Amino acid sequence: MHPRCEMLDLVVVDGRARGIVTRDLLTGEVRSWPAEAVLLATGGYSNAFFLSTNAKGCNTTAIWRAHRRGAGFANPCYTQIHPTCIPQSGDYQSKLTLMSESLRNDGRVWVPKQDGDSRRPEAIAEGERDYYLERLYPSYGNLAPRDISSRAAKRMCDEGRGVGPGGRGVYLDFADAIGRLGEDVIRDRYGNLFEMYERITGEDPYRAPMRIYPAPHYTMGGLWVDYNLQSTIPGLFVLGEANFSDHGANRLGASALMQGLADGYFVIPYTLGEYLAAVRLDAVSTSADAFVEAERAVADRTRRLLDAKGRRTVDAFHRELGSILWERCGMSRTAAGLQQAIGEIRALRDDFWQDVRVPGLGSDLNQELEKAGRVADYFELGELMCRDALERNESCGAHFREEFQTPEGEARRDDERFCHVAVWEHAGEGKPAVRHVEPLEFEAVHLAQRSYK
Amino acid sequence: MKLELHVWRQSGPEDAGRFVTYPVEDVNEHMSFLEVLDVLNQSLIARGEVPIAFEHDCREGICGSCGMVVDGVAHGPQKATTVCQLHMRHFADGDVVVVEPWRARAFPVVKDLVVDRSAFDRIVQAGGFISARTGSAPEANSAPVAKATADLAMDAAECIGCGACVAACPNGSAMLFVAAKISHLGLLPQGQPERWPRARAMVARMEAERFGSCSNYTECEAVCPKRISVSFIARMNRDFLRASLAEPGHGTGKAAAGSQGAGAPHET
Numbered sequence: 001m002h003p004r005c006e007m008l009d010l011v012v013v014d015g016r017a018r019g020i021v022t023r024d025l026l027t028g029e030v031r032s033w034p035a036e037a038v039l040l041a042t043g044g045y046s047n048a049f050f051l052s053t054n055a056k057g058c059n060t061t062a063i064w065r066a067h068r069r070g071a072g073f074a075n076p077c078y079t080q081i082h083p084t085c086i087p088q089s090g091d092y093q094s095k096l097t098l099m100s101e102s103l104r105n106d107g108r109v110w111v112p113k114q115d116g117d118s119r120r121p122e123a124i125a126e127g128e129r130d131y132y133l134e135r136l137y138p139s140y141g142n143l144a145p146r147d148i149s150s151r152a153a154k155r156m157c158d159e160g161r162g163v164g165p166g167g168r169g170v171y172l173d174f175a176d177a178i179g180r181l182g183e184d185v186i187r188d189r190y191g192n193l194f195e196m197y198e199r200i201t202g203e204d205p206y207r208a209p210m211r212i213y214p215a216p217h218y219t220m221g222g223l224w225v226d227y228n229l230q231s232t233i234p235g236l237f238v239l240g241e242a243n244f245s246d247h248g249a250n251r252l253g254a255s256a257l258m259q260g261l262a263d264g265y266f267v268i269p270y271t272l273g274e275y276l277a278a279v280r281l282d283a284v285s286t287s288a289d290a291f292v293e294a295e296r297a298v299a300d301r302t303r304r305l306l307d308a309k310g311r312r313t314v315d316a317f318h319r320e321l322g323s324i325l326w327e328r329c330g331m332s333r334t335a336a337g338l339q340q341a342i343g344e345i346r347a348l349r350d351d352f353w354q355d356v357r358v359p360g361l362g363s364d365l366n367q368e369l370e371k372a373g374r375v376a377d378y379f380e381l382g383e384l385m386c387r388d389a390l391e392r393n394e395s396c397g398a399h400f401r402e403e404f405q406t407p408e409g410e411a412r413r414d415d416e417r418f419c420h421v422a423v424w425e426h427a428g429e430g431k432p433a434v435r436h437v438e439p440l441e442f443e444a445v446h447l448a449q450r451s452y453k
Numbered sequence: 454m455k456l457e458l459h460v461w462r463q464s465g466p467e468d469a470g471r472f473v474t475y476p477v478e479d480v481n482e483h484m485s486f487l488e489v490l491d492v493l494n495q496s497l498i499a500r501g502e503v504p505i506a507f508e509h510d511c512r513e514g515i516c517g518s519c520g521m522v523v524d525g526v527a528h529g530p531q532k533a534t535t536v537c538q539l540h541m542r543h544f545a546d547g548d549v550v551v552v553e554p555w556r557a558r559a560f561p562v563v564k565d566l567v568v569d570r571s572a573f574d575r576i577v578q579a580g581g582f583i584s585a586r587t588g589s590a591p592e593a594n595s596a597p598v599a600k601a602t603a604d605l606a607m608d609a610a611e612c613i614g615c616g617a618c619v620a621a622c623p624n625g626s627a628m629l630f631v632a633a634k635i636s637h638l639g640l641l642p643q644g645q646p647e648r649w650p651r652a653r654a655m656v657a658r659m660e661a662e663r664f665g666s667c668s669n670y671t672e673c674e675a676v677c678p679k680r681i682s683v684s685f686i687a688r689m690n691r692d693f694l695r696a697s698l699a700e701p702g703h704g705t706g707k708a709a710a711g712s713q714g715a716g717a718p719h720e721t
Contacts, residue, residue: 055511055516056511089484092488092492199538200485357498359498
């Protein structure tokens with residue numbers, strides 16, 4: 001095991017992935033590891049938004065470094081904003097917490113009918129409440145899919161009917177379920193979640209409805225892989241959330257776990273063996289040019305971050321980037337907003353390299369330095385997310401473009417022009433990435449418009 | 454509210470370390486304890502100082518990364534709560550709060566509030582796993598597990614490996630952690646093939662890592678953020694004893710290799 005070790009580059013020799021370069025987080029030592037093949041199971045990039053339900057350490061660096069070495073990045077704009085998270089309570093907020101989706105089995109989602117209604121929830125009579133998911137999607141009701149539920153919550157709050165501090169929240173109410181089943185049944189089903197909610201908010205969800213709001217939770221986009229989980233770089237395999245493969249534009253509940261198991265237990269044990277059996281790999285040495293160059297690149301980057309000695313903290317930059325992405329490349333997107341975001345991200349990225357302040361040294365445990373390297377990668381990825389969202393002139397799954405909606409405000413796909421995966425190829429420093437497409441062909445099942453009415 | 458934090462600062466393993474006092478203003482009752490440290494760190498960086506190193510990851514109480522002693526109690530004053538889930542409504546304006554790293558011989562300080570818990574990793578590596586066939590899906594119905602057993606295994610599996618048990622124990626014992634890992638796997642059918650070698654190997658590794666012994670203070674259970682019961686320690690002791698009686702020579706850590714199943718007692 002190599003705890004406290006971070007992958008900072010992929011090494012490609014003769015067109016094949018042959019190793020990685022790491023930095024020891026305790027000593028700063030940059031080191032190369034030669035290999036026959038490289039497997040990345042490094043998770044998604046929701047933390048580009050700064051606030052997400054992901055653990056703080058989750059980051060895009062491993063897959064982004066691999067992308068820069070030639071691995072195609074597919075559908076970066078497909079990011080899932082999960083509807084049932086605890087709302088932000090202040091500007092010090094460091095992360096958001098997911099309340100399991102299972103809660104929607106028994107909880108009813110509502111907001112006051114009247115905008116600006118700031119009364120306590122118990123003071124709002126039944127007739128003054130809008131159970132909007134039940135109203136808008138009578139056949140699915142509170143179990144409407146994630147993207148639909150999230151957008152509906154945003155719409156309610158945009159109309160001024162949100163609840164809680166800042167008006168960015170909706171109620172998830174268990175009163176009916178408790179009345180019907182009793183508190184004990186609810187405790188048995190959701191006791192741990194209720195406890196977690198109370199710990200964070202100080203409110204008792206057995207007595208008062210929970211407040212929830214959507215938050216970035218999962219990224220369907222990731223490195224492009226084939227059915228063998230191999231990326232566009234031979235010998236580089238990508239598993240789990242780090243790849244783009246299984247969830248299309250809109251992951252369904254519990255299927256990330258399914259993917260982790262399938263990729264790890266059922267797919268890679270066969271496909272990795274097949275790869276190794278089919279190629280003749282010469283031994284590589286870490287003194288080979290590709291390793292030396294990658295090590296130097298890692299060390300240079302670390303030095304640049306430490307030498308900037310600017311005025312603003314890494315977190316300040318990350319929060320600002322996150323807020324650009326959340327506003328313009330979040331639950332709902334427009335061409336104008338995305339173009340603006342791209343400009344803002346570029347300007348902020350230039351600023352970052354000039355004005356970031358990373359205290360301390362590169363030769364011992366330096367958490368600010370770790371974060372700085374990750375945020376630097378988020379700037380590049382964030383721009384690509386926006387470009388991908390801008391190019392996809394349709395609404396599809398979690399990607400909602402305001403210009404492309406039905407008269408009822410639902411997503412409108414364009415299967416004529418966009419029934420494909422967008423795969424972005426890194427074109428070199430400072431050059432715009434190149435967009436390739438992989439057509440999606442449906443043989444047995446034919447595409448139809450979703451309806452939850 | 455305003456707080457006065459007395460935080461343990463130690464630049465590295467060789468540094469003697471000391472408490473440094475930091476007044477923190479504008480603390481909001483909804484903040485988590487770690488968010489207070491975030492805010493303090495932002496101001497330290499702005500002033501050109503080195504921020505306080507502390508570990509954290511999920512900030513939801515489920516990963517086991519965070520942990521610090523707050524006012525003498527591992528993870529702070531709220532029961533069954535990791536420090537990342539400790540919110541400031543449990544403190545009052547003007548409070549003086551003392552923040553230290555875990556203190557245990559087997560957990561040397563790396564920097565400030567960060568300690569080296571890799572001993573836990575090595576204990577898990579010694580036996581905290583099961584063998585599983587990859588490449589095909591097992592038939593779930595072929596290994597039925599009674600609800601009561603599944604619940605008990607789940608109680609043990611809740612251990613997040615934060616190390617609070619070690620930090621709270623006057624002996625610096627890791628028995629609660631090891632017991633939870635051994636019980637979690639030992640209770641389930643999938644964990645049976647390596648059950649006895651596992652108990653021997655994990656205990657041997659635990660002893661080699663310079664953790665103390667259990668003398669039933671039960672401080673561990675009191676601070677455990679997941680309420681792991683000390684009764685798992687009895688379960689571990691029983692498994693260990695049975696494994697050792699069947700195959701003497703425990704404590705070498707070598708018993709696990711090559712002894713899987715052979716000569717090990719079977720559950721009666």
